[in-house]
Amino acid sequence: MGFAKRLKKQIPADEALLQEAPSSASSDDPARKAWIDLKSQLRNELVDILDAGDLSEDTREQAFNKIKSAVIVIAGQRDLEISPHDYDRLANELVDEIKGLGPLEALIARDDIADIMVNGHDKVYIEVGGKVELSPIKFASDEQLLQICQRIVRMVGRRVDESSPICDARLLDGSRVNVIIPPLAINGPTLTIRKFRKDKLTIHDLVKFRSITPDAARLLQLIGRVRCNVLISGGTGSGKTTLLNCLTAFITHDERVVTCEDAAELQLQQDHVVSLETRPPNIEGGGQVSMADRVKNCLRMRPDRIIVGEVRGGEAFDLLQAMNTGHDGSMGTLHANNTRQALSRLESMIIASPAGSALPLRAIREMISSSVDIVVQASRLNDGRRVITAISEVTGMEEDVIVTQDLVKFQSQGRDENNKIIGHHLGTAITTPNFMNRAQQYGLGDQLLEVMTAINSI
Numbered sequence: 012m013g014f015a016k017r018l019k020k021q022i023p024a025d026e027a028l029l030q031e032a033p034s035s036a037s038s039d040d041p042a043r044k045a046w047i048d049l050k051s052q053l054r055n056e057l058v059d060i061l062d063a064g065d066l067s068e069d070t071r072e073q074a075f076n077k078i079k080s081a082v083i084v085i086a087g088q089r090d091l092e093i094s095p096h097d098y099d100r101l102a103n104e105l106v107d108e109i110k111g112l113g114p115l116e117a118l119i120a121r122d123d124i125a126d127i128m129v130n131g132h133d134k135v136y137i138e139v140g141g142k143v144e145l146s147p148i149k150f151a152s153d154e155q156l157l158q159i160c161q162r163i164v165r166m167v168g169r170r171v172d173e174s175s176p177i178c179d180a181r182l183l184d185g186s187r188v189n190v191i192i193p194p195l196a197i198n199g200p201t202l203t204i205r206k207f208r209k210d211k212l213t214i215h216d217l218v219k220f221r222s223i224t225p226d227a228a229r230l231l232q233l234i235g236r237v238r239c240n241v242l243i244s245g246g247t248g249s250g251k252t253t254l255l256n257c258l259t260a261f262i263t264h265d266e267r268v269v270t271c272e273d274a275a276e277l278q279l280q281q282d283h284v285v286s287l288e289t290r291p292p293n294i295e296g297g298g299q300v301s302m303a304d305r306v307k308n309c310l311r312m313r314p315d316r317i318i319v320g321e322v323r324g325g326e327a328f329d330l331l332q333a334m335n336t337g338h339d340g341s342m343g344t345l346h347a348n349n350t351r352q353a354l355s356r357l358e359s360m361i362i363a364s365p366a367g368s369a370l371p372l373r374a375i376r377e378m379i380s381s382s383v384d385i386v387v388q389a390s391r392l393n394d395g396r397r398v399i400t401a402i403s404e405v406t407g408m409e410e411d412v413i414v415t416q417d418l419v420k421f422q423s424q425g426r427d428e429n430n431k432i433i434g435h436h437l438g439t440a441i442t443t444p445n446f447m448n449r450a451q452q453y454g455l456g457d458q459l460l461e462v463m464t465a466i467n468s469i
């Protein structure tokens with residue numbers, strides 16, 4: 012039986028991948044049109060020569076070699092004029108379509124893209140330089156897109172279908188992926204990819220991008236060094252994980268750090284790091300290990316610090332317990348619009364958790380105020396720029412209210428001629444930071460004083 016017939020019989024859905032995706036280039040471009048015609052001619056013939064089963068087991072290089080050899084044979088039989096360079100290009104593009112992520116491959120290869128958002132087969136948005144734009148890339152059909160979604164979730168041993176239409180997964184390069192398909196997604200299969208950045212941004216990059224001033228960056232460095240417990244708050248894609256990663260650079264190399272994340276995004280430079288990642292439920296929906304279970308388990312792993320990628324449920328209670336019981340310098344991120352709201356969200360998470368539901372509100376607030384030292388707010392401004400908009404400290408309780416003080420605050424002052432937001436980071440502390448004692452214990456009291464003086468002089 013020829014490959015085409017076997018393919019139809021065994022994995023009919025994968026055939027959708029063999030269809031041509033409408034090109035991003037203008038169809039008026041004659042060279043581009045000739046290229047597409049050549050590729051589709053070759054593709055039709057390829058299916059009779061190659062074996063799909065073999066290709067699925069092959070590495071990319073093996074698949075490339077097989078496809079290239081097959082293309083050479085077909086070109087010889089059909090008298091097609093193809094240059095040696097074009098053999099490689101053809102084989103590469105055909106591997107992407109048959110084995111890879113089709114039209115997405117071109118976007119995944121681009122380092123300037125932060126997010127890829129696919130809303131059905133004909134709308135692919137990308138975030139470049141903080142701005143979201145519609146890309147010219149399209150899939151041939153929702154069916155082709157669905158097959159690519161299946162291919163992605165298969166990498167984590169899952170599949171998406173009507174009974175289980177949502178799945179988190181990861182690409183081989185570490186990029187984080189969320190897939191949601193109809194009937195939940197009305198516009199067709201919807202795919203969101205947070206591209207993994209190999210060259211993680213550092214605090215120096217953040218200063219260079221004017222996300223933070225050099226003095227405020229030094230303040231963050233001291234906060235990390237003297238082992239304050241830190242929460243990083245912000246909206247989706249505001250730069251929370253990036254900032255958390257920057258803060259981990261200030262952890263000394265003799266500390267044992269345990270990290271808990273849904274998808275391993277942090278890249279700590281220290282040697283003594285144990286990284287725990289979520290195990291998604293298996294195909295039968297079982298076997299999931301919750302974030303709260305992992306954070307609890309961390310406490311038995313003799314950590315010096317615990318770092319939680321994203322706090323959004325019962326693990327809030329366990330993280331605070333860790334912060335309160337000798338694991339100073341622990342950190343986590345959470346979704347909130349400002350630093351006060353971050354504390355309220357933490358409170359709600361604890362109230363909703365099995366361990367915290369029985370506690371009186373005042374006890375919960377006391378627990379928060381005695382555990383969390385600093386809350387840093389990350390924001391994505393509406394001109395696309397990401398900025399650290401506040402560094403606040405928790406100073407204690409006044410009656411039933413948690414008291415905070417802003418050490419640094421970003422104040423916007425309108426827009427410039429390019430419609431970019433103009434703003435400054437201002438020092439807003441009225442008293443010496445609460446963590447001065449701690450800084451002095453680490454021999455860094457003078458430095459903190461110096462940094463606060465510099466910040467407050469603006």
Ligand SMILES: Nc1ncnc2c1ncn2[C@@H]1O[C@H](COP(=O)(O)OP(=O)(O)OP(=O)(O)O)[C@@H](O)[C@H]1O
Binds near residue numbers: 124125212251
């Ligand atoms: N200060 C910054 N300047 C420019 N780009 C940034 C900055 N901070 C983060 N980014 C980029 O923005 C994107 C989102 O960052 P990040 O993953 O840290 O956000 P997040 O708040 O953790 O998102 P999510 O809520 O989805 O977890 C990444 O591509 C990252 O490289």
Ligand SMILES: [Mg+2]
Binds near residue numbers: 252253
């Ligand atoms: Mg994140």
